[in-house]
Amino acid sequence: MSDFPRWKYALVALVLLFGIIYALPNAFPPVPSVQVLATHGAPLDASVKQKVADALTAQKVAYSGLAIEGDHLVADFPNADVQAKAADVVKGALGDNYTVALNLASTVPGWLRAIHASSMPLGLDLQGGVHFLMAVDQNAVVDKQEERYADDIRSLLREKNIRYESVTRNAQRGQGIGVVLRSAADRSAASDAIATEYPDLVVRDGASTGDRFLLTASVKPEKLRELALATIRQNTATLRNRINALGVSEPLIQQQGEDQIVVELAGVQNPAEAKKVIGAIATLEYRAGIGYPGDPRAVEAARTGNVPPDANLYYERGTNRPVLVSKRIIATGDELVDASSGVDQQSGTPKVDVTLSASGAKKMLDFTSANVGKPMAVVYVETVYDTKIVDGKEVQVPHTTQEVISDATIQGVFGKQFQTTGLANPKEASELALLLKGGSLAAPMNIASQSVIGPSMGQDNIQKGLRAVLLGLGLVLLAAAIYYHLFGLVADIALFFNLVILVAVMSMIGVTLTMPGIAGIVLTLGMAIDANVLICERVREELRNGSSPHAAIRAGYDKAWATILDANVTHLIAALALTTMGSGPIKGFGVTLLIGILTSMFTSVTVTHAITALIHGNRKLKTLSV
Template sequence: MSDFPRWRYFLVAVVLVLGILYALPNIYPPLQAVQVAPTQGASLDPTAQQKVISTLQAAKLPYVNESLKHDASRGDYIVVGFANGDLQKNAADALKAGLGERYNVGFNLESTVPRWLSLFGGRAMPLGLDLQGGVRFLMAVDQSDIIDRQENRYAQDVTALLKDKKISFISVTRNATRGQGVIVVLGTAADRTAASDAIVTEYTDLAVTDGQSTGDRFVLNAVIKPNKLHDLQVNAIRQNLTTLGNRINALGVSEPVIQAQGEDHISVELAGVQDPGEAKKVIGATATLQYVAGLGEARFNGRDWLGDQTVADAVHSGNIPPDAHLYYNAENTIAYLVSKNIIASGDELVDAASGNDPQSGSPMVSVTLNSAGAAKMLDFTRENVGKPMAVVYVETSTDTKIVDGKEVRTPKTTYQVINYASINGVFSNKFQTTGLASTKAASDLALMLKGGSLAARMDIVSEGVIGPSMGQDNIDKGLKAVLLGLGLVLVAAAIYYKLFGLVADIALFFNLVVLVAVMSMIGVTLTMPGIAGIVLTLGMAIDANVLICERVREELRNGSTPLAAIRAGYEKAWATILDANVTHLIAALALTTMGSGPIKGFGVTLLIGILTSMFTSVTVTHAITALIHGGRKLKTLSV
């Protein structure tokens, strides 16, 4: 047909070639693998790779391949592939025992897509939890922890405010009953009035009332207002969602699904993670920094602790001054006494970046604080130049033990001093933290800090595991559903519309190819609802060809020549096809933008499928029809 432009032939050819190229990676199933990565403070030395191999050989566990890889967010890590899940499980157990605590050993899926396809950016669609297997956790946000943190913060802020206003006071403490705010004790009624005015003006979220006074003790009660408390709880959920997402991504878990559930719960789905214990470490462990005043240090020389006598006595006797904590360095060779008063912490951190100290060349993390943290850091450094300040690395995890047949989870927090040095000058929002063990340790710490700190503690209240065998069963059923649906549509079209039906069948097949290619290119996670969307798309895609074929038949019945009937069939059917698909697009957009989880996955697949089907059902079939009938004298059409 001379009325079909050559540039459209070129467009169809390019789309179909690219579709095949980017859909092809999905025929290569991923390989069961084990990932070995260094822990915080450790590095992947050259002998680690050989140690992994020797451990597997000693355990007589055959592996398919082994490689050392690097990722911008994770650093160096080793991936070893295995033929099946049993070998993968046994290998993980052997490596955990053989490598010790300096390395994290976890399950992974290794891509088997050929290198030549990867060079073009080809990648298989990531599979969702229901197809790939994995773990699902429901985590409860500790609302009492939100109150504790905010009341502690207000106690420190009110103390600083009264000092700044030069208002004499006896004490500023939290009320013994959680949620009842801060108690301020002053020496005179005039001081109480002045303090009340200052607090009300500076902290509008506090409701300040006079408390019961006795003798020369005049009391103020400052309680967090209910609307502020609600905002804190909502923001805590949001911050924890962001923090979990950042940290799980930084630790290398692919395609996590993290979303709020109700007012105080968070649901976490980690596809491909097959070990719940390892997953708990990933989502349960949190890390942050605390900047505190240093009070002294002592070093262990192999026989005794030498240095500050107060520190040495605290190590020997366990009697720690009431205003101090006793912490150690990573090797437990240096003990430190540090103040309980925190100058700044991770929740006041805006940004963190790793690098090397320009003077010493040692690894460091450059830290930027928010305005509140910067003000406190400025005040502290201004008054303490020449005195020591400690940087404490705080990591919180959950220990799980079986007691009387029941799983008992206990929060565990470890403290480690990573830097202890004198303050050389006054600084506020930007400064450097040095004293880190390696460049990898600095990079890991920066990623943790940049991910943010949890606004409130969380506990795992339920968990579920979908095994890889169940996921494979879902894949098999989904594939059968797609092939069955596609096959029935192809047969029906070919029987009813003859040659035009065969052309529609070819276009329908390419519609599936292009749909899979687009989903792979943009990284859509394939789930069971997504497979349902593909099946529905295939059923809907043939509708456009039905309209075209029926319009061609009508034109033939009205006496049009075969070529004129084809031309009119495509031209007159296009408006109806467009109208029908626009309404479908609106529904798919609503599902995509307003839905979440499985609903959103179905909507995304449907949205892409509608767009690809409009191209293949009209443009591709028109191109094939033009090639078959163009330039020929036709008496009739096989339609």
């Protein structure tokens, strides 16, 4: 009689049902599409839809669907080549007030999306696009920080009325700032003032000659490490903001190591366009405000084009509301030292703390002293250089975009440090802090390597990967069925469901499918049969020893389990190491292998045991087909 409990039958049924449902979306491949978003308050209605349709028809670009979905317009196309051509046509038809993005439109039925079942996103090697490896110049971080400290020390010495001859950076990078003072008393006073005001500096007395008394201030090593990490984070945030303007669907921008950033733009086939945006020049400007976003004067100026002579008309990031801003610049992004989000201790509301350099602090103090209660705007300015052919020669033509990222009322007089409050939530505060710091790159970057994968190559990779999975699965199924007969067929059924559950789990947690991931799936299928081989051989051994068929099945599963567990634990350790310590393709392979080992342990043991119990449990057996 079967000793397989009913609750395990229920567990197996639920897991298999889960696997089928959440793997099903992958049977509905996405179609290439172009997504259109309106900016600067431009309309997105039936007239825009008709304009896009007319432009596509005029250029004989075939589309399979065109509809307005929420705040964007989506057009579907039969393949990636037509999609790329359509994107150029739509961009030319709509102009700069619309962002045109290459995307993949889901064809998953609504009832599956309602239960959050979706297909796995495709990696760059399967979808096509461009890959950049950006190297960050960390030496420039040290140079910039030491220059900033030199300016601050000069301002501090003047403020404290300490006589000095010069404040200069030492010739060798990282050796700090040299301060030459007029007397020993001045050196002692300067040392105390610098150590108190700038705790991140190590201050040491140097040699003195005549009336020249030397003092050296160098940045602490832990501060330099902190700056290096902050630099890579700031550059990553800046790149993400810039690439979002490209309209790329689900770009990958992530840190790799201590001084590199990986940028993968799926669907982009022109690296020159991507490099143009990545290398854009951007900064911030603190300006006097004239009104608030969306006030009547700004709306009227946007409608009529009549802007006051002392103002500029901009639009607010995110809302696209018009806002009038003074032409007077108070401070620029070069004078911004730091910006961080937090919570105001008095009101408990989100805030952003800003720190300016000495030169910026003086200008901000002078402005706020005379303008308490008035608005001040932060304008994000970005310049991209387009290459155009003029008289047979390449000419770099600048294209500048400006938008307001903050417009707040000055509550009191401030200079070097101040805070922005009145933000809706912590997320808005965090985003504003990133924008303030990400106005320009914290350190220069150069492209260490780049590669382009065409859409046809990506489609070829998908087909090859699918054939590899099917071939590997088919050969393993055939071998098991021939060698182990009925028990081999049971193992085949479990192996099929192993693939289904593996795909379901990867889809549910959003694992991006890549070629290394496909390799991991194939390897998982090959390894999964090992457990069933152990079980079948144990059952055969028990039969040879004279055990009854039911006893042989029971003993086969019990005795094989310890060996199966040991083997899979070692595999899990290796997969976990690949996942946690690897990056890029190695990590993708490790994640797939890790999930595959866990699913194969369940299907190879529990699922096969359930099926075997259903077949043999209530029957009187003389022998087993194994």
